[in-house]
Amino acid sequence: MGNVIAIAQKELKGYFASPIAYVVIGFFALMFGYFYYALLVFFQQQSMQAGGFGGPEALDVNQQLIRPVFLNASVIVLFVLPMVTMRTYAEEKRSGTIELLLTAPLTDVQIILGKFFGAMALYAAMLAVTVVHVAVLFLFGNPEWRPVVTGYLGLLLMGGCFVATGLLISSLTKNQIVAGMVTFAVFLMLWVINWVASFQGPTAQAVLNYLSVTEHLDDFTRGILDTKHLVYYLSFITFGLYLTVRAVDTERWKG
Amino acid sequence: MIEVQHLTKQYGAFTAVEDVSFTVERGEILGFLGPNGAGKTTTMRMVTGYMPPSRGRAIVAGYDIFEQPIEAKKRIGYLPETPPLYPDMTVRDYLTFVAKIRGVPRAERRSRVDTMMARTHVADMAGRHCGKLSKGYRQRVGLAQALLHDPDVLVLDEPTAGLDPKQIIETRQLIRELAGNHSVILSTHILPEVSQTCQRVVIINHGHVVAVDTPANLTARLRGSETIYVLVDGGGADVASALTAVPGVTSVAVTGTDAGALACEVASHTGHDVRRDLAAAIVGAGWGLLEMRPMRMSLEDIFLHLTTEDSAEQPQIPEEHAVHG
Structure with missing residues (x-):
């Protein structure tokens, strides 16, 4: 456990010692702020109009504003996380520091978990920036807090799937750009895979809908904590990390 | 360890x-x-x-x-x-x-x-x-x-x-x-x-x-034979034959001249020190012995010897010094 923490700390320090953390968090904050503003003014206009017919009518802040904000955030995450995960393994392999990790008394699982939690910590820091925006809504409005908490949980779990996938892809190449591009393509595919679902037969439709990473996020943003989604996300993460362990081991045998 | x-x-x-x-x-x-x-x-x-x-x-x-x-x-x-x-x-x-x-x-x-x-x-x-x-x-x-x-x-x-x-x-x-x-x-x-x-x-x-x-x-071990470098003055063409006659010497190669003196590489059997006899032969003939030194094979030579492509040139390593295992 100590080793996992040591690696995670090293990863996190690495993000903040290089421009990566600042660029990624900055970009995320900028995009999130823009989407938040756009949705807020739209919400404002809608509630004005609703108020116009027979007295003021408060709209549901959670459903009409916070939920779309979370769903939009998941799109930004899709663009940002490949930049976080693409260097995790590729950079270590290119610079030779992988020799240090693989010859230290560490297991592959410890190294991979360390890298996973390091990237997740950066992702959590990124999400923490958005707490400010949500806090403003609590200050001036009266939203439910539970859907906000489940929404964040959903975003964290979805990000976990992306990070696990990103780690796997980064462990397969020495080239950061290749790792980043392939990771992005896979994320995008996981996002849109159910768009064609309605044109398929019932079985294929169910499978495609189930595979889509964002489909499972929807219930979280509504404030629904469904075990089927938890199982989906957690098994996705575990499987991704397991494949990374196998990939690193295979790489080792190939030399 | x-x-x-x-x-x-x-x-x-x-x-x-x-x-x-x-x-x-x-x-x-x-x-x-x-x-x-x-x-x-x-x-x-x-x-x-x-x-x-x-x-x-x-x-x-x-x-x-x-x-x-x-x-x-x-x-x-x-x-x-x-x-x-x-x-x-x-x-x-x-x-x-x-x-x-x-x-x-x-x-x-x-x-x-x-x-x-x-x-x-x-x-x-x-x-x-x-x-x-x-x-x-x-x-x-x-x-x-x-x-x-x-x-x-x-x-x-x-x-x-x-x-x-x-x-x-x-x-x-x-x-x-x-x-x-x-x-x-x-x-x-x-x-x-x-x-x-x-x-x-x-x-x-x-x-x-x-x-x-x-x-x-x-x-x-890899030397196999000892080689001694001598620089002889005033002997001319006779030097080679005179040195070959010294007991223990296997071959003499004239490698050049240095300001009128003759430079030779004298090979002999291992463990047979011929330096004393060589010196006696040269001085006895009335020539000048300007220089005499053993030519050691440097690690560099051994390395090149062992690692060059031409395996025919590889000296045989005695069994006890080859790889154990």
């Missing part, structure tokens, strides 16, 4: 290292010598557990590196060919991180990092980012990294590469000091380094061990 048995590494059809065996005792420095691409790095990577061997095994401090990797790796310090530094970390942060993952107890970390920075002369760069260090500093931080946890076994892949002459001397001195209670494998293609630092040498070529011995023995 280190026991390497029949290590073999194959990449598909290509065999990088084949049937390499050697042992290193406690306190011994073993030089690992070979041209580039001979399989030095591959062997070291297998010994340190970076990659598994295709066949054979390596036992480090009593633990099989493949069967009990964690226990074995705790006892190894490894400096790879490229020092494994994180460019965005300061030297102190980097060494502290390495101390953590190598299992140095929390209470000792700071003092061990300080000690090692002092011993490898990098303390003045403690706050500098690793990516901004010169080659010499990178190499020494790499060395500090390998020594942090006071390992039983040190594996150093070209530890003096990129250092200036003063630093090379300091580093060799440090390695010799360490040998006291550590076992060291040191790879290099710099020959004087081997004769100055190592007690035993393994010469490897095309993935095969071609010789294992002490530098001195290698020099002696």
Whole structure:
């Protein structure tokens, strides 16, 4: 456990010692702020109009504003996380520091978990920036807090799937750009895979809908904590990390 | 301390290292010598557990590196060919991180990092980012990294590469000091380094061990015959025949003239010192003996001898000095 923490700390320090953390968090904050503003003014206009017919009518802040904000955030995450995960393994392999990790008394699982939690910590820091925006809504409005908490949980779990996938892809190449591009393509595919679902037969439709990473996020943003989604996300993460362990081991045998 | 048995590494059809065996005792420095691409790095990577061997095994401090990797790796310090530094970390942060993952107890970390920075002369760069260090500093931080946890076994892949002459001397001195209670494998293609630092040498070529011995023995055994260089004045063409007549001499080659004097290389049987007789013959004939010295085969010659393509020129290594195993 100590080793996992040591690696995670090293990863996190690495993000903040290089421009990566600042660029990624900055970009995320900028995009999130823009989407938040756009949705807020739209919400404002809608509630004005609703108020116009027979007295003021408060709209549901959670459903009409916070939920779309979370769903939009998941799109930004899709663009940002490949930049976080693409260097995790590729950079270590290119610079030779992988020799240090693989010859230290560490297991592959410890190294991979360390890298996973390091990237997740950066992702959590990124999400923490958005707490400010949500806090403003609590200050001036009266939203439910539970859907906000489940929404964040959903975003964290979805990000976990992306990070696990990103780690796997980064462990397969020495080239950061290749790792980043392939990771992005896979994320995008996981996002849109159910768009064609309605044109398929019932079985294929169910499978495609189930595979889509964002489909499972929807219930979280509504404030629904469904075990089927938890199982989906957690098994996705575990499987991704397991494949990374196998990939690193295979790489080792190939030399 | 280190026991390497029949290590073999194959990449598909290509065999990088084949049937390499050697042992290193406690306190011994073993030089690992070979041209580039001979399989030095591959062997070291297998010994340190970076990659598994295709066949054979390596036992480090009593633990099989493949069967009990964690226990074995705790006892190894490894400096790879490229020092494994994180460019965005300061030297102190980097060494502290390495101390953590190598299992140095929390209470000792700071003092061990300080000690090692002092011993490898990098303390003045403690706050500098690793990516901004010169080659010499990178190499020494790499060395500090390998020594942090006071390992039983040190594996150093070209530890003096990129250092200036003063630093090379300091580093060799440090390695010799360490040998006291550590076992060291040191790879290099710099020959004087081997004769100055190592007690035993393994010469490897095309993935095969071609010789294992002490530098001195290698020099002696591989010579096969003694050659003496003499510079004779005033003898003219008679010198060659006169020297050939000396008992024990097998051949005389005139290699040139030096200001009227004749330079000859006189070969004789091993263990038969012909210098006294040679001198007597030359002086007795009334010629001037200007110079006489034994021609030793340098490690360089042996190395070239053992590793050149033409195997017909390879001297036969006596059985007891060939690879054990």
